[in-house]
Amino acid sequence: MSIQSIATGRARPWLLPAGWLLVTAVVANQPSLGLDAFWTRQIVLVCLSALLVSGLNLSLGWAGELNMGLPAMYAVGAYLTAYLSSKVFNDLAVCLVLSAVAAIVVGLLAGVPGLRLGGWMLAVCTFLLVGLIPVTLQVIPTSILGGQSGFVGIPRPRLFGHPLREEAFYAVVVVVTALWFALYRNAVKSPFGDSLLVLQHGPVLAPSLGLSRYRLKLTTYALASVPIGVAGSLFAYNDRFVAPESLGLHLILLTLVALIIAGRRSIYAIFVGVVVVQYLNNLSTEFDEWSDVAFGAFLVIGGLAFGGGIAGLARRVARRFIPVATAHAGAGAGAVPDLSGADLRLDAVRKTFGGVHAVADVSLLARAGQITALIGPNGSGKTTTLNLISGLQRPTAGRILLGDRDLTRLPAIQVARCGVARTFQTPAIPIELTVLDAVAAGRIQRRPISLLSTMLRSPKYRRVVRENREAAAQWLAVVGLSPVAGEPAAAMALGTRRMIELARALCADPSLLLLDEVASGLDRDEVEELATVLRKVRDAGATVILVEHNFSLVRSLADHVVVLAEGAVLTDGDPRTIAEHPEVLERFLGTGAGVSGTTLQEGRRA
């Protein structure tokens, strides 16, 4: 298989858009379907609910933040449309656009402080917005928004000066929903969506790849406001009456239940979730006073028992019937591009945690085009040193220089953007990414693409994504994982996940590569393959820092070895000198153990 064919992945990419267009054309054509008023209304309601669920899914499923302010954004779209169309200018397109913008603005009022404060504060801040709906309606004169009794007399919609008959409005609702879902799908099935999956992995991975958690979450949250505001606007035109009681917590309850049925991060399954909830909601008019209790109970039970929803179920079934390929091509086959490394210099770097001196005035020089091994027993400060270099922790004192760039006070995102890439002791592989996309994630920050370009699949988007995927495919060939490029990365065996992480770090074209116990858990053949790859990377000019317990690997690979003990440098030199150093032998390898033992801990125990 060629690099290009691995990078391209899916055959017949036009199939999905063509199918979606066909479905939209059929459903939008109400007269040919022969739908009566009941079914037309049901389809309109499904569309409005699907818009709401997609908004909630973006914030909760993709960005991991519960947006409790959904009814407030919906209310903004509905009341703005009611007011504009009745008293200012009646045009459906204008009202849709202004409602989306107003929903974003209102959402950001709560979203900016909520996301800055972190934790559950977004849910709390947005919840306050819902409380503001009745207060706002009390304050604004009844002659403007209708007060507690609601806004009546919303006119029939007009579009570009023409009045819209009922079937034309129905078609607009279907087309707007289909269009939004195409844009929503493009947004999440892209490097932007992959970045959101990286966010799900926890607080450390995203900054190490140069991705800002706050910016990504805020962008997603703002995007999530768009379909909610649009749904509010369409709702006002559809019912031609807006009342505060339809904008309460019941709305968020129904939306959450539909999302649970559809599954977090679902796309088209949202329509199934919405249809089920609508059916249950129609039934519940017979036991109206109990409906919130019933939906609340479903939320709890569904959340516990139905994790992943329909989308998750489909993925599990697919995994069961389509076996995961595990073939391995043998590492070191592909060509390694030039990696222009830079010298790394640590100057009396210190890190203390309370009274613990994790790193005590460490000075070292790691040269470009060399592998510098950092060895020492457990707790000697190796990982902390890597964390200080990569910006995940800040030094208490000292200086860190990469070439002539001072990294000492830079946060992890900036350090990553300066060309520092790393792996972790436990491989950090986000769920739901293919092996190819997990590797390409290493390059997302190198050439950012705007969200608009992403959603519209602009020529720039296509070019950058193709080039990134080709680079990822090239690194997969180097580490011998081309045969599993399309498989789910997180489901791979430990050795494969370590190679995926290594390929991801290399895919960023790093000037400095930090490897934290990259050989741990690998079998003999895998360690040999790893050594082959690392020699190629070194020969390509990268600066490599290798934290490792496997002393045989260190001996065979390292140009220079730095030995840490209790946070300080005990000694440094070439591997042969270190292997014969009396104190190293005595303290870590054991005087009788010799240096051919595989790990430092084993030697210490000897």
Ligand SMILES: Nc1ncnc2c1ncn2[C@@H]1O[C@H](COP(=O)(O)OP(=O)(O)OP(=O)(O)O)[C@@H](O)[C@H]1O
């Ligand atoms: N966040 C922290 N808070 C308090 N102490 C810490 C923290 N991180 C590390 N330490 C302490 O700093 C010392 C060095 O830890 P570090 O993880 O860097 O060692 P290491 O050489 O990488 O060990 P290992 O080989 O087990 O990974 C240890 O005593 C550890 O307990």
